[in-house]
Amino acid sequence: MGGFQLVTLQYSRFYQLYAAVQLVANDEAYTKESLREALVARKDLDANLPDSEEGAKDVIEELGNALLIQEADGHIKLTSEAELPQNSRLLFSGKAVSESIYAADDTEAYDRMLTNLTYAHPELLNIAKEVYRNKPLEKFEIKRAIAGNDPFGNKLNDFTIDIGVELLSDADVIRKSDRGYTDGRCPITLLAHLIYEEYEAIASGDENGVSEQELFERIELMYGIEKSTFENHLSRLQRHGFVTPGSYGEITFDKDAFNAARIHE
Numbered sequence: 001m002g003g004f005q006l007v008t009l010q011y012s013r014f015y016q017l018y019a020a021v022q023l024v025a026n027d028e029a030y031t032k033e034s035l036r037e038a039l040v041a042r043k044d045l046d047a048n049l050p051d052s053e054e055g056a057k058d059v060i061e062e063l064g065n066a067l068l069i070q071e072a073d074g075h076i077k078l079t080s081e082a083e084l085p086q087n088s089r090l091l092f093s094g095k096a097v098s099e100s101i102y103a104a105d106d107t108e109a110y111d112r113m114l115t116n117l118t119y120a121h122p123e124l125l126n127i128a129k130e131v132y133r134n135k136p137l138e139k140f141e142i143k144r145a146i147a148g149n150d151p152f153g154n155k156l157n158d159f160t161i162d163i164g165v166e167l168l169s170d171a172d173v174i175r176k177s178d179r180g181y182t183d184g185r186c187p188i189t190l191l192a193h194l195i196y197e198e199y200e201a202i203a204s205g206d207e208n209g210v211s212e213q214e215l216f217e218r219i220e221l222m223y224g225i226e227k228s229t230f231e232n233h234l235s236r237l238q239r240h241g242f243v244t245p246g247s248y249g250e251i252t253f254d255k256d257a258f259n260a261a262r263i264h265e
Helices: 014-026 032-041 052-065 094-102 106-120 123-134 139-146 158-170 188-202 212-223 227-239 255-260
Strands: 069-072 075-078 174-177 180-183 243-245 250-253
Touching (some): 014 075, 094 106, 106 123, 123 158, 123 174, 139 158, 188 212, 212 227, 227 243
Antiparallel strands (some): 069 075, 174 180
16 A cells, blocks of 8 residues: 555444444455445344434544555455555454454454554544543534644534544543543553653653653553553554654654654654
């Protein structure tokens, strides 16, 4: 797959994306049209509604945006690891998502899909960050705070914020409470986005490290991230070369890696 092209967030829900991956995993003889028909026929995917056909098209387009499916020789197939761009070390293939589905690990399947969705749509990270930092927030408050922002050229407006809030709620990244939206399970791409911001706030120069403990204390104070979540995600970011541990408990960040992975500009 070549360089990344700007894509627009489509209306789709996580359970719809999940079911579509499941369908393609079971039968890679689908064409785009026959997959659309199969999605429309699924009663659990809000089938036979006035806009169900358009909705099915959106689901297929979104899976393509997220690099989970691709069309080859007129047929839809799940992507493999070799077909993913090399500039993001965190992405999962469609086949990797289907493996989680067949292992009955829905949490892992959702996390893998979300990783790819935030690569296609980094504005999702901005929505989640606003909620984590200023929780609880009603949807109109989120819109008031970030509408018009355009991370990586993806402009946030009423429509994309509405869709983004639903997707993030589906994935349990944010949760609806009586007082508004609040934080939920923090995925790795969101943690990476947050620690990059705080790293820039406290680092004294481009090449200087920061104290891992000081960084965690800021993340905990400002976003309510637990120590176990911070350590688990940071460990994976280190394995993939985004973060490098140094002496005296300090860490440094590879800013180019964060930018290439569309985590932070």
